[in-house]
Structure formats: C-alpha cells, structure tokens
Amino acid sequence: MALVNEHFLKLPNNYLFADIAKKVNAFKTTHPNVDVISLGIGDVTQPLCPAVIEAIHRAADEMATQASFRGYGPEQGYDFLREAILKNDFLPRGIRLDMNEIFINEGAKSDTGNIQELIRWDNSIGVTDPIYPVYIDSNVMIGRAGVVEGDHWSNVVYMPCTAANGFIPQIPDRRVDVIYLCYPNNPTGMTLTKDELRKWVNYALKNDALIFFDAAYEAYIQDDSIPHSIYEIRGARKCAIEFHSYSKTAGFTGVRCGYTVVPKEVSAATISGERIPLNHLWYRRQCTKFNGTSYISQRAAEAIYTPEGKQQVRATIDYYMQNAKTMLTTLQNLGFEVYGGQHAPYLWVKTPNGSGSWQFFEEMLYGAHVVCTPGIGFGPAGEGYIRLTAFGQQEKTSEALSRIEKWMK
Numbered sequence: 001m002a003l004v005n006e007h008f009l010k011l012p013n014n015y016l017f018a019d020i021a022k023k024v025n026a027f028k029t030t031h032p033n034v035d036v037i038s039l040g041i042g043d044v045t046q047p048l049c050p051a052v053i054e055a056i057h058r059a060a061d062e063m064a065t066q067a068s069f070r071g072y073g074p075e076q077g078y079d080f081l082r083e084a085i086l087k088n089d090f091l092p093r094g095i096r097l098d099m100n101e102i103f104i105n106e107g108a109k110s111d112t113g114n115i116q117e118l119i120r121w122d123n124s125i126g127v128t129d130p131i132y133p134v135y136i137d138s139n140v141m142i143g144r145a146g147v148v149e150g151d152h153w154s155n156v157v158y159m160p161c162t163a164a165n166g167f168i169p170q171i172p173d174r175r176v177d178v179i180y181l182c183y184p185n186n187p188t189g190m191t192l193t194k195d196e197l198r199k200w201v202n203y204a205l206k207n208d209a210l211i212f213f214d215a216a217y218e219a220y221i222q223d224d225s226i227p228h229s230i231y232e233i234r235g236a237r238k239c240a241i242e243f244h245s246y247s248k249t250a251g252f253t254g255v256r257c258g259y260t261v262v263p264k265e266v267s268a269a270t271i272s273g274e275r276i277p278l279n280h281l282w283y284r285r286q287c288t289k290f291n292g293t294s295y296i297s298q299r300a301a302e303a304i305y306t307p308e309g310k311q312q313v314r315a316t317i318d319y320y321m322q323n324a325k326t327m328l329t330t331l332q333n334l335g336f337e338v339y340g341g342q343h344a345p346y347l348w349v350k351t352p353n354g355s356g357s358w359q360f361f362e363e364m365l366y367g368a369h370v371v372c373t374p375g376i377g378f379g380p381a382g383e384g385y386i387r388l389t390a391f392g393q394q395e396k397t398s399e400a401l402s403r404i405e406k407w408m409k
C-alpha cells in the first residue's frame with residue numbers, strides 16, 4: 001500500500017481566489033447584465049515591452065538553426081543574465097555578489113516554496129501576518145507548520161502587522177529559526193525602512209536564525225532610502241537568502257523568470273554543530289531537481305537591463321503606480337483608511353464600520369460591482385481589511401473608483 005503524505009491533507013481545501021471566483025460567478029448569474037470590474041487580481045495586465053519582445057524573437061530565431069540552437073542550459077542560469085543582474089541590481093547599491101551566488105529561477109513562487117527543503121523539518125518559522133500564503137503552505141506540506149488551531153498553525157509564529165503597529169512586525173518573544181519577510185509587502189503594500197530591516201538582520205545574526213527575504217516588488221519603490229535588497233543591510237549576507245522575480249517588475253507572469261540569491265556566507269548547523277553553507281546545498285538541490293529556466297525567458301530578462309528595456313519597464317511601472325495614486329487619493333477622500341500604494345501596487349483598506357473582510361467584499365460586489373480581495377485570506381490579522389491592486393487598466397480602474405464613489409454616497 002502506498003501511503004500518502006498526510007501533511008497535504010492538513011491544507012485547507014478552499015483556495016482564496018477560487019472562493020472569490022465562486023462568489024463573483026454567483027453574482028453574475030443573478031445579475032447577467034451587470035459588468036463587474038476586478039481590483040482583486042494579483043496579475044499584471046499590460047503587455048511585455050518592445051525590448052523584451054525583440055529579445056524573445058531573436059532567441060526564437062537562434063533556436064531555429066543548428067549553429068545557434070541551445071538545449072539544456074546551466075542549472076544556475078546563463079552567465080549573460082547573471083552578469084547583468086550583478087551589474088544592474090546590486091553594484092549600483094554598493095552590493096558585491098559573486099556570480100555563483102545568483103540562481104536563475106522560473107519565478108519566485110517555486111523558490112520561495114522550495115527553499116525550506118534546505119532546513120530540518122523541526123525548525124520553527126516566523127511569518128508576518130497577513131502574508132503571501134506560499135510561505136506557510138510550503139511548510140505545511142513538509143510537516144513543519146504543525147496542525148491548525150483555529151486560524152493559526154501550531155508551529156508558526158505570527159507577527160501581526162496592523163494599523164495599530166503601523167504595519168511594522170515586532171521581534172517575537174519566542175525563538176524562531178527562520179523568518180519570512182516580504183518588502184514591499186504583498187498584501188499590505190507597506191515597506192520597511194533600513195532601520196526596521198536592520199533590526200531583523202541583527203536578530204538573525206544574534207540568534208543564529210535565517211531570513212528568507214522576498215523582494216518581488218522592489219521595482220515599485222519610489223524612494224531610494226527604502227531598501228531594495230536586504231543586502232543593503234550590513235551582515236545580511238551572513239543570514240539572508242533573497243528572492244527576485246521579473247513577474248511584477250516587467251510583466252513576466254506568463255514568461256517565467258526571476259532569481260534567487262544565496263550568499264556563500266549563509267549557513268545552517270548540523271545537530272553536532274558543524275556549519276554547512278547553504279549556497280552549496282541549494283546548488284546541489286537545483287542540479288537534482290531543476291534543469292534550468294528556458295533560454296528564451298533568460299534572453300527576455302536580459303533585455304530588461306538594456307537602456308531601452310529599463311526605460312520601457314519603468315514606463316509600465318509608472319502606469320500602475322499612477323493607478324495606485326488615483327486609488328489612494330480617491331479612497332482617502334471618501335473617508336477610507338488606506339495603507340500602502342506608495343511603493344507597491346497594492347492598497348490595503350480598512351473596512352468601514354468594523355465589518356468583516358468577506359462581508360465588505362460582498363457589499364462592494366453587490367453595491368458597486370467591484371471585486372476586491374478579502375484581507376482575511378492572507379492571515380488572521382487581515383480580518384477587517386481588503387486588498388485592492390493597481391494592476392488594472394487605467395480606464396477600468398477609474399471606472400471602478402467612480403462606482404465606489406457613487407455607491408458610498
């Protein structure tokens with residue numbers, strides 16, 4: 001008899017976005033003539049920029065002739081892309097990394113989910129709450145998260161981020177071995193200053209803990225005093241692994257490419273106290289389980305770093321951030337308590353009159369025909385909030401805002 005990994009059975013069956021779709025479909029069935037606008041999607045809407053498209057065409061043509069055809073590439077990614085990353089994403093911020101510390105991935109979701117394979121099942125993990133669900137669910141699957149107790153996992157330390165603490169996670173009073181941080185944050189759209197981030201790096205160094213830092217939204221930062229990378233903090237290369245993605249930076253959600261940084265100094269201990277560098281372990285893991293990101297995707301990513309590519313990518317980010325700005329001012333003028341939206345494509349909105357996330361979701365769907373994401377879907381501290389995204393088309397976003405305006409008045 002083959003036995004199943006029962007940890008999978010602990011995962012809740014309902015998937016947030018499936019639940020939302022179900023409720024939206026129910027509305028559409030009873031209101032067939034009403035068109036609904038979604039400000040809930042976490043996907044981009046604008047097409048790839050011309051520099052990227054040209055690179056994809058060129059790479060496809062190379063694949064068409066024997067002389068320039070490419071099969072399996074290096075597991076860690078092609079040098080041309082890793083060099084461009086070092087030169088553009090890190091050197092200008094005074095961060096010196098080695099090529100072998102960069103691992104090209106197929107998007108950050110897989111690696112943020114897979115990285116926990118490098119640590120023992122009985123490490124404790126700490127997460128900010130609300131949170132990108134991948135961090136917890138990937139730990140549930142291996143048995144590290146424990147069991148569900150109400151709305152919490154028994155072996156997960158939650159660090160609530162709410163209006164009451166300015167969305168700044170506090171150092172927990174219980175020991176945690178591994179901390180997941182994501183800044184700019186999905187779902188709250190909030191950031192950490194260098195001083196706040198330094199507290200976490202110092203905590204990790206002092207307590208021999210690891211930080212898994214998700215920088216998927218760093219391209220949305222509008223003010224360079226906010227850290228784009230955790231390696232801007234001294235000592236982080238001893239304790240932090242960082243994840244990058246071109247999905248939100250350059251609309252690569254359907255192309256699939258990003259990278260993971262595992263500095264050579266980051267290590268974890270064996271039971272007998274020997275230090276094991278995680279860079280080597282991750283390389284070993286990738287060589288076994290991963291055969292590289294497609295050549296075409298890597299050439300597409302390289303094009304983002306050309307002068308035209310940089311300018312075009314910036315224009316699309318500005319387009320989304322224009323949405324965010326309009327949303328922020330409109331909602332604030334309507335009297336909503338709104339957070340985020342300044343350095344991230346997300347706005348985190350307090351539901352009025354203390355209504356629950358799902359209740360307000362339904363009220364807005366039926367009253368304004370606009371879809372949001374209920375905050376509770378991202379963790380217990382998300383109750384009483386909703387998430388709105390700035391990834392929509394500008395016309396649709398404006399239309400959604402005027403509907404909300406009319407509905408509120």
Ligand SMILES: *Cc1c(COP(=O)(O)O)cnc(C)c1O
Binds near residue numbers: 107252
């Ligand atoms: C969108 C997103 C990612 C990126 O996922 P990809 O697999 O690269 O598309 C990573 N982390 C967070 C928090 C995200 O919201």
